[in-house]
Amino acid sequence: MIEKDLVTLFHEAIDDFNIQMPKEQQIAKTNDTVLFGEAGLLDSMGLVSFIADIEQRISSRLGIDVSIANEDALSQSVLPFRTVRTLINYVMSLVPQY
Amino acid sequence: MNIDIILNRLRRKPRNEAIAFKDQGYSNAEILDLVEQWQVFLRDKSIGSGSVLSIISDYSPDSIALVIASLLNGNIVVPLCPAEGRSLEEYLHGARVRHVIRLADSAVVSRRKTTDPAQNNLLKNLVENHRPGLILFTSGSSGGAKAVVHDFEKFLSRYKRAGKALRTLCFMMFDHMAGIDTYFYCLFSGSTAVLPTSRSPSGVCRLIEEQRIEVLPCSPTFMNLMLISGEYRKYDLSSLKIIVLGSERITPNLLDRVTRAFDDVAVIQKYGITELGVPPSKTNCRDPSLIKFDQNHFESRITDGILHVKARGAMLGYLDAPFSMSGDAWFNTGDLAEAEGDYIRILGRESSIVNVGGEKVNPTDVENVLMQVANVAEVEVYGEKNALVGEVVCARVRLVEQDDHRSLITSIKRACAEKLESHKRPVKINITKNNLHCSRFKKSVR
Numbered sequence: 001m002i003e004k005d006l007v008t009l010f011h012e013a014i015d016d017f018n019i020q021m022p023k024e025q026q027i028a029k030t031n032d033t034v035l036f037g038e039a040g041l042l043d044s045m046g047l048v049s050f051i052a053d054i055e056q057r058i059s060s061r062l063g064i065d066v067s068i069a070n071e072d073a074l075s076q077s078v079l080p081f082r083t084v085r086t087l088i089n090y091v092m093s094l095v096p097q098y
Numbered sequence: 099m100n101i102d103i104i105l106n107r108l109r110r111k112p113r114n115e116a117i118a119f120k121d122q123g124y125s126n127a128e129i130l131d132l133v134e135q136w137q138v139f140l141r142d143k144s145i146g147s148g149s150v151l152s153i154i155s156d157y158s159p160d161s162i163a164l165v166i167a168s169l170l171n172g173n174i175v176v177p178l179c180p181a182e183g184r185s186l187e188e189y190l191h192g193a194r195v196r197h198v199i200r201l202a203d204s205a206v207v208s209r210r211k212t213t214d215p216a217q218n219n220l221l222k223n224l225v226e227n228h229r230p231g232l233i234l235f236t237s238g239s240s241g242g243a244k245a246v247v248h249d250f251e252k253f254l255s256r257y258k259r260a261g262k263a264l265r266t267l268c269f270m271m272f273d274h275m276a277g278i279d280t281y282f283y284c285l286f287s288g289s290t291a292v293l294p295t296s297r298s299p300s301g302v303c304r305l306i307e308e309q310r311i312e313v314l315p316c317s318p319t320f321m322n323l324m325l326i327s328g329e330y331r332k333y334d335l336s337s338l339k340i341i342v343l344g345s346e347r348i349t350p351n352l353l354d355r356v357t358r359a360f361d362d363v364a365v366i367q368k369y370g371i372t373e374l375g376v377p378p379s380k381t382n383c384r385d386p387s388l389i390k391f392d393q394n395h396f397e398s399r400i401t402d403g404i405l406h407v408k409a410r411g412a413m414l415g416y417l418d419a420p421f422s423m424s425g426d427a428w429f430n431t432g433d434l435a436e437a438e439g440d441y442i443r444i445l446g447r448e449s450s451i452v453n454v455g456g457e458k459v460n461p462t463d464v465e466n467v468l469m470q471v472a473n474v475a476e477v478e479v480y481g482e483k484n485a486l487v488g489e490v491v492c493a494r495v496r497l498v499e500q501d502d503h504r505s506l507i508t509s510i511k512r513a514c515a516e517k518l519e520s521h522k523r524p525v526k527i528n529i530t531k532n533n534l535h536c537s538r539f540k541k542s543v544r
Contacts, residue, residue, distance in 0.1 A: 016511075019508060020512055021515075043520070045454075048484060048490055052490065052526050055526075056526055056528075069485045074485055
């Protein structure tokens with residue numbers, strides 16, 4: 001998967017996520033949007049739900065199962081779930097490149 | 099002897115129809131004849147008293163007569179359905195079955211090597227006291243299936259007061275507690291037991307029309323399938339007086355739909371477990387999800403949200419598990435329940451609870467919301483491991499008609515956002531074309 005495809009996939013997931021959320025909790029489609037942690041838009045269930053949606057989209061598009069919320073992600077010194085960009089970078093490291 | 103009550107009842111009204119099967123009625127006298135024939139058969143095959151005998155069959159006049167004959171013969175009876183996907187050998191081994199009679203077009207008898215029943219204390223007591231036994235298996239939803247031993251005579255005592263004679267469909271399986279309860283209730287009450295040859299919604303609706311069935315006992319899962327199929331609108335079901343729902347939780351959504359579809363039919367609930375049987379109970383007429391047990395037969399209390407009961411006619415114990423019923427013991431049913439006045443409401447299985455970050459989620463609460471979304475035929479909610487919050491709620495959904503999956507998932511997520519707290523919302527929703535129930539018309543995962 002190339003980065004451009006992954007960004008598109010993220011944007012689709014953000015659009016769907018925003019439909020269910022009140023305006024103040026909607027995610028802006030920018031790299032710097034803080035998702036989780038201090039001043040983050042998502043609580044833990046919001047993050048779990050958003051990540052699960054990304055996983056499902058990757059599974060249906062590429063036919064592979066990735067686990068984004070895994071022990072490796074949780075043991076990193078800076079959580080990869082912090083911003084849209086850090087999450088995209090982390091997911092890029094999990095999916096095959098071609 | 100309780101079995102004599104059945105025989106006397108059959109003898110008293112020889113012409114009454116005891117069983118209807120494949121467009122044919124069988125009178126009480128004909129059933130008595132069949133019982134005698136099977137008693138002779140058991141003697142001829144040297145299947146003696148105290149022997150563990152499995153009857154592998156679905157319902158038929160012969161299978162019911164054979165169960166009665168085995169009871170009279172003092173056997174320990176193990177009814178099993180020839181259902182696909184089950185290893186029958188495992189069950190035969192687990193119940194220490196010596197003799198097997200398979201009923202299809204003819205009776206096939208086989209003898210197995212097994213340990214002497216006297217090596218097991220429960221079976222030994224039955225044999226030594228010349229008591230017939232009944233062995234049923236738990237569904238295995240919380241651990242493996244366990245062989246439950248009942249004293250068959252004591253088991254039947256609950257039906258002595260069975261009163262109303264109504265044409266009743268034996269829908270629940272031949273080897274399931276609810277199925278056994280249905281046909282013994284019919285035999286004791288003088289009701290006609292209508293035996294199904296198909297358990298599809300259309301097959302059942304056709305049979306109700308043709309046989310003028312008055313009582314339909316079934317699982318909530320089957321009732322849901324019947325409602326979404328629309329088959330009930332194609333047949334004359336005006337004979338139906340009572341729908342008996344049991345063996346699973348009745349969700350408010352299902353209750354609402356069933357009472358709207360059958361507005362002049364009484365909906366009642368039955369509660370039963372393999373270990374304790376099906377006690378006499380009363381359903382609240384305003385809210386049929388509420389049930390009250392006859393405390394003379396079935397004392398109940400709710401401890402930590404779980405239903406505990408004491409029952410007369412309860413099992414003697416498990417064949418291979420370290421548990422036996424003593425007079426004062428409360429039995430943990432593993433069913434979540436809440437009290438409302440004198441009544442209780444069953445909320446689902448404790449073992450199916452999903453623990454999301456310490457918050458407990460009952461899958462049936464979520465299923466109740468998902469079933470309200472348009473075009474949803476069946477749902478199955480379950481837990482999946484998650485590194486962030488321990489477990490998350492996931493759902494499989496089968497549609498009535500194929501539709502754009504993405505827009506349906508959005509509809510489901512919207513409904514969940516409106517009606518459920520965030521930890522209860524399914525984070526993964528998979529649309530499937532597969533049935534989400536097993537051949538016994540219960541949820542696949544429970």
